[in-house]
Amino acid sequence: MEKLQGAEDLFFACYSDDVPQNGGVCVKYKNEQIAIFNFTRRGEWYATQNMCPHKQQMALSRGMIGSSGEECEPKVACPFHKKSFSLKTGDCLTGEDYKIRIFPVIINNGKVFIEVKSIG
Ligand code: FES
Numbered sequence: 001m002e003k004l005q006g007a008e009d010l011f012f013a014c015y016s017d018d019v020p021q022n023g024g025v026c027v028k029y030k031n032e033q034i035a036i037f038n039f040t041r042r043g044e045w046y047a048t049q050n051m052c053p054h055k056q057q058m059a060l061s062r063g064m065i066g067s068s069g070e071e072c073e074p075k076v077a078c079p080f081h082k083k084s085f086s087l088k089t090g091d092c093l094t095g096e097d098y099k100i101r102i103f104p105v106i107i108n109n110g111k112v113f114i115e116v117k118s119i120g
Contacts, residue, residue, distance in 0.1 A: 009115055010115055011113060013036055013114045014036065014111075022041055032119050033051065033061075034048070034050060034114055035049065036112060037061075046105060048076065048102050049100050052078040052080065053092075065087070068093055073087075074086070074088060090102045
């Protein structure tokens with residue numbers, strides 16, 4: 001695992017140029033698929049589990065990202081049945097009792113690192 005100086009548990013996932021603007025890619029770390037989102041419109045990056053908890057589809061990296069509600073909560077909508085999830089908290093925003101895991105993202109020198117200490 002490539003490390004950033006002074007940073008523990010950071011996984012080099014890809015180059016920032018590998019992730020489309022306002023879109024996502026999927027990378028694998030151990031047995032976990034991680035969806036990485038380059039939310040260019042907001043100037044923000046997010047990472048979540050790639051599996052949608054609704055029907056266990058590996059799909060969230062291909063979901064549509066946007067902002068929701070008065071709080072402008074950043075979200076991703078699963079391409080299958082459009083259930084959407086907060087990119088900040090992982091909470092389901094479409095009223096169901098689902099939750100996805102989120103991971104901190106650090107961009108350094110054109111590289112995307114994911115904090116993976118919670119991944120076994
Ligand atoms: S599998 Fe994602 S919303 Fe149904």
